[in-house]
Amino acid sequence: MIGALEWMRQRRRWRQLGPRLDQLRLVVLDVDGVLTDGGLWYGPNGELFKRFDVRDGLGIRLLQQAGLEVALLSGGMGGATEARARHLGIRHCLVGVKDKPAALARLLEQLDLEPASTAFVGDDFNDLAVRPCVGLLLAPADAAPPLRRQADAVLERNGGDGAVRELVERILGRRPQWRQLCAEGWRDRND
Numbered sequence: 195m196i197g198a199l200e201w202m203r204q205r206r207r208w209r210q211l212g213p214r215l216d217q218l219r220l221v222v223l224d225v226d227g228v229l230t231d232g233g234l235w236y237g238p239n240g241e242l243f244k245r246f247d248v249r250d251g252l253g254i255r256l257l258q259q260a261g262l263e264v265a266l267l268s269g270g271m272g273g274a275t276e277a278r279a280r281h282l283g284i285r286h287c288l289v290g291v292k293d294k295p296a297a298l299a300r301l302l303e304q305l306d307l308e309p310a311s312t313a314f315v316g317d318d319f320n321d322l323a324v325r326p327c328v329g330l331l332l333a334p335a336d337a338a339p340p341l342r343r344q345a346d347a348v349l350e351r352n353g354g355d356g357a358v359r360e361l362v363e364r365i366l367g368r369r370p371q372w373r374q375l376c377a378e379g380w381r382d383r384n385d
Contacts, residue, residue, distance in 0.1 A: 207347045208364060214330055214346075215365050219311040222324075225268040225275050225289075225359060228334060234272075241327030242272035247354055253362030255281050255382065256305030256375070260366055265301060267294055269320060294320065298327045315361060316341060317353050332361060333368060346376065 208292040226232050229250055235243040254264050265286035266279055279287035286305075291297045302312060310329040314321070322344060325331050333345040334357035342348050351357040366372045 198208060203346060204350075211330065211347055212272055212368060214310075215313075216368055217311055218262060218313050218330070220263045220265065220302075220305060220307055220313070220367060221361070221365070222265045222301070222312060222314045222328070223320040224318075225266055226270050227337070227353040229266070229278070229354065229358060230317050231352065232317070233354075242274060242276075244272070244274040246278050246356065247356055247359070249356050250354075250358035251278075251282055252380065253359035254284065256380075257362055258283065259382075260369060260371060262365070263307075267291060267297060267301075267314075267324075269294070295323050295327050298324050302327070306374075313361075315358065317350075319335050335366060 223229055226234070226244070229246055232260045233245070235245075237243065246308055263286070264282075264284050265288065266275060266284055268275055269291055271290040275289050276287055286301060288297050288301070298314070302309065309327055312328045313330040313332055314324050314328040315332045315334070316322075316324065317334055318341060319338060321331075322341055325344065330346045331344065333341045333348050333351055334353040335348060336352040337345070337348070343372050349357045351360045353383045366375075
Protein backbone atom coordinates (compact mmCIF):
# COMPACT_ATOMS: atom_id res chain seq x y z
CA MET A 195 0.00 0.00 0.00
CA ILE A 196 1.41 3.37 -0.97
CA GLY A 197 0.98 6.58 0.98
CA ALA A 198 -1.05 9.56 -0.16
CA LEU A 199 2.00 11.56 -1.22
CA GLU A 200 3.35 8.73 -3.38
CA TRP A 201 -0.13 8.20 -4.86
CA MET A 202 -0.24 11.89 -5.87
CA ARG A 203 3.24 11.62 -7.43
CA GLN A 204 2.19 8.59 -9.43
CA ARG A 205 -0.97 10.32 -10.71
CA ARG A 206 1.09 13.34 -11.81
CA ARG A 207 3.65 11.05 -13.44
CA TRP A 208 0.93 9.24 -15.44
CA ARG A 209 -0.49 12.59 -16.65
CA GLN A 210 2.98 13.67 -17.77
CA LEU A 211 3.43 10.39 -19.66
CA GLY A 212 0.28 11.00 -21.73
CA PRO A 213 2.02 12.09 -24.95
CA ARG A 214 4.41 9.14 -24.70
CA LEU A 215 1.48 6.75 -24.24
CA ASP A 216 -0.04 8.21 -27.41
CA GLN A 217 2.97 7.29 -29.53
CA LEU A 218 3.14 3.65 -28.43
CA ARG A 219 3.00 1.02 -31.16
CA LEU A 220 4.38 -1.95 -29.21
CA VAL A 221 3.69 -3.15 -25.67
CA VAL A 222 6.09 -5.83 -24.45
CA LEU A 223 5.15 -7.80 -21.36
CA ASP A 224 7.23 -9.93 -19.06
CA VAL A 225 5.14 -12.92 -18.03
CA ASP A 226 5.88 -14.21 -14.52
CA GLY A 227 5.04 -11.38 -12.13
CA VAL A 228 3.28 -9.26 -14.78
CA LEU A 229 0.73 -11.47 -16.54
CA THR A 230 0.81 -13.87 -13.58
CA ASP A 231 1.26 -13.32 -9.87
CA GLY A 232 4.70 -14.89 -10.15
CA GLY A 233 3.63 -18.16 -8.55
CA LEU A 234 4.36 -21.47 -10.24
CA TRP A 235 2.28 -24.59 -9.71
CA TYR A 236 3.67 -28.01 -10.56
CA GLY A 237 1.57 -31.10 -11.17
CA PRO A 238 2.56 -34.56 -9.95
CA ASN A 239 4.35 -35.29 -13.23
CA GLY A 240 6.29 -32.02 -13.25
CA GLU A 241 3.88 -30.16 -15.55
CA LEU A 242 3.90 -26.42 -14.97
CA PHE A 243 0.71 -24.42 -14.43
CA LYS A 244 0.30 -20.65 -14.44
CA ARG A 245 -2.77 -18.52 -13.69
CA PHE A 246 -3.55 -15.65 -16.06
CA ASP A 247 -6.12 -12.90 -15.43
CA VAL A 248 -8.89 -12.94 -18.04
CA ARG A 249 -9.25 -9.13 -17.79
CA ASP A 250 -5.62 -8.78 -18.83
CA GLY A 251 -6.40 -11.03 -21.80
CA LEU A 252 -9.30 -8.86 -22.91
CA GLY A 253 -7.09 -5.81 -22.46
CA ILE A 254 -4.51 -7.35 -24.78
CA ARG A 255 -7.21 -8.03 -27.35
CA LEU A 256 -8.33 -4.38 -27.08
CA LEU A 257 -4.76 -3.19 -27.72
CA GLN A 258 -4.56 -5.43 -30.77
CA GLN A 259 -7.90 -4.15 -32.05
CA ALA A 260 -6.57 -0.59 -31.68
CA GLY A 261 -3.62 -1.51 -33.89
CA LEU A 262 -0.91 -1.91 -31.25
CA GLU A 263 1.42 -4.87 -31.35
CA VAL A 264 1.77 -6.94 -28.17
CA ALA A 265 4.74 -9.20 -27.43
CA LEU A 266 5.67 -11.46 -24.55
CA LEU A 267 9.31 -11.57 -23.43
CA SER A 268 10.19 -14.00 -20.68
CA GLY A 269 13.15 -15.84 -19.27
CA GLY A 270 10.81 -18.62 -18.18
CA MET A 271 9.57 -21.60 -20.14
CA GLY A 272 7.09 -24.37 -19.64
CA GLY A 273 4.42 -24.18 -22.33
CA ALA A 274 1.74 -22.21 -20.47
CA THR A 275 3.04 -18.89 -21.80
CA GLU A 276 3.08 -20.13 -25.37
CA ALA A 277 -0.46 -21.50 -24.99
CA ARG A 278 -1.69 -18.16 -23.63
CA ALA A 279 0.00 -16.28 -26.47
CA ARG A 280 -1.67 -18.53 -29.07
CA HIS A 281 -5.03 -18.11 -27.36
CA LEU A 282 -4.71 -14.32 -27.55
CA GLY A 283 -3.24 -14.19 -31.05
CA ILE A 284 0.07 -12.74 -29.84
CA ARG A 285 2.49 -13.24 -32.72
CA HIS A 286 5.69 -12.51 -30.81
CA CYS A 287 6.12 -14.83 -27.83
CA LEU A 288 9.78 -14.93 -26.82
CA VAL A 289 10.41 -17.40 -23.99
CA GLY A 290 13.52 -18.87 -22.44
CA VAL A 291 15.28 -15.58 -23.16
CA LYS A 292 18.60 -15.12 -21.36
CA ASP A 293 19.44 -11.67 -22.78
CA LYS A 294 16.26 -9.57 -22.78
CA PRO A 295 17.83 -6.40 -24.25
CA ALA A 296 19.26 -8.34 -27.22
CA ALA A 297 15.96 -10.14 -27.85
CA LEU A 298 14.05 -6.86 -27.61
CA ALA A 299 16.46 -5.11 -29.98
CA ARG A 300 15.95 -7.90 -32.54
CA LEU A 301 12.17 -7.62 -32.18
CA LEU A 302 12.26 -3.84 -32.69
CA GLU A 303 14.39 -4.30 -35.78
CA GLN A 304 12.06 -6.98 -37.12
CA LEU A 305 9.01 -4.73 -36.59
CA ASP A 306 10.88 -1.63 -37.83
CA LEU A 307 10.09 0.26 -34.61
CA GLU A 308 12.03 2.72 -32.51
CA PRO A 309 12.46 2.36 -28.74
CA ALA A 310 10.35 5.52 -28.19
CA SER A 311 7.29 3.71 -29.55
CA THR A 312 7.76 0.78 -27.17
CA ALA A 313 6.67 0.17 -23.59
CA PHE A 314 7.93 -2.71 -21.47
CA VAL A 315 6.24 -3.94 -18.30
CA GLY A 316 8.49 -5.91 -15.97
CA ASP A 317 8.64 -6.82 -12.32
CA ASP A 318 12.18 -7.73 -11.25
CA PHE A 319 15.92 -7.07 -11.53
CA ASN A 320 16.29 -8.83 -14.87
CA ASP A 321 13.82 -6.41 -16.42
CA LEU A 322 15.91 -3.34 -15.56
CA ALA A 323 18.31 -4.29 -18.35
CA VAL A 324 15.76 -3.36 -21.06
CA ARG A 325 15.66 0.29 -19.95
CA PRO A 326 17.84 1.57 -22.88
CA CYS A 327 15.72 -0.38 -25.39
CA VAL A 328 12.31 1.15 -24.63
CA GLY A 329 10.56 4.48 -24.46
CA LEU A 330 8.67 3.52 -21.30
CA LEU A 331 9.64 1.12 -18.54
CA LEU A 332 6.64 0.31 -16.36
CA ALA A 333 6.10 -1.88 -13.29
CA PRO A 334 3.20 -3.50 -11.46
CA ALA A 335 2.58 -2.30 -7.90
CA ASP A 336 4.27 -5.38 -6.42
CA ALA A 337 7.42 -5.25 -8.56
CA ALA A 338 10.85 -5.37 -6.93
CA PRO A 339 11.68 -2.01 -5.29
CA PRO A 340 14.68 -1.22 -7.55
CA LEU A 341 12.49 -1.62 -10.63
CA ARG A 342 9.69 0.48 -9.14
CA ARG A 343 12.22 3.24 -8.35
CA GLN A 344 13.62 3.27 -11.89
CA ALA A 345 10.36 2.78 -13.78
CA ASP A 346 8.78 5.69 -15.63
CA ALA A 347 5.58 4.84 -13.75
CA VAL A 348 4.19 2.18 -11.45
CA LEU A 349 0.77 0.68 -11.99
CA GLU A 350 -1.68 0.54 -9.10
CA ARG A 351 -2.50 -3.15 -9.64
CA ASN A 352 -0.29 -6.14 -8.87
CA GLY A 353 1.05 -8.50 -11.48
CA GLY A 354 -1.46 -11.21 -12.37
CA ASP A 355 -4.23 -9.11 -10.83
CA GLY A 356 -5.19 -6.69 -13.57
CA ALA A 357 -1.97 -4.66 -13.95
CA VAL A 358 -1.92 -5.19 -17.71
CA ARG A 359 -5.59 -4.25 -17.99
CA GLU A 360 -4.89 -1.08 -16.02
CA LEU A 361 -2.13 -0.16 -18.47
CA VAL A 362 -4.40 -0.88 -21.44
CA GLU A 363 -7.02 1.47 -20.03
CA ARG A 364 -4.38 4.17 -19.48
CA ILE A 365 -3.21 3.81 -23.10
CA LEU A 366 -6.56 3.45 -24.83
CA GLY A 367 -8.38 5.85 -22.50
CA ARG A 368 -6.59 8.65 -24.33
CA ARG A 369 -7.85 7.50 -27.73
CA PRO A 370 -11.23 8.24 -29.40
CA GLN A 371 -12.26 4.59 -29.75
CA TRP A 372 -12.22 4.19 -25.96
CA ARG A 373 -15.33 6.35 -25.53
CA GLN A 374 -17.14 4.24 -28.12
CA LEU A 375 -16.02 1.00 -26.48
CA CYS A 376 -17.23 2.22 -23.09
CA ALA A 377 -20.60 3.18 -24.56
CA GLU A 378 -21.20 0.16 -26.79
CA GLY A 379 -19.18 -2.57 -25.12
CA TRP A 380 -17.07 -5.39 -26.54
CA ARG A 381 -18.66 -7.59 -29.18
CA ASP A 382 -15.96 -10.20 -29.75
CA ARG A 383 -15.16 -13.20 -27.57
CA ASN A 384 -13.71 -12.64 -24.13
CA ASP A 385 -10.30 -14.26 -23.62
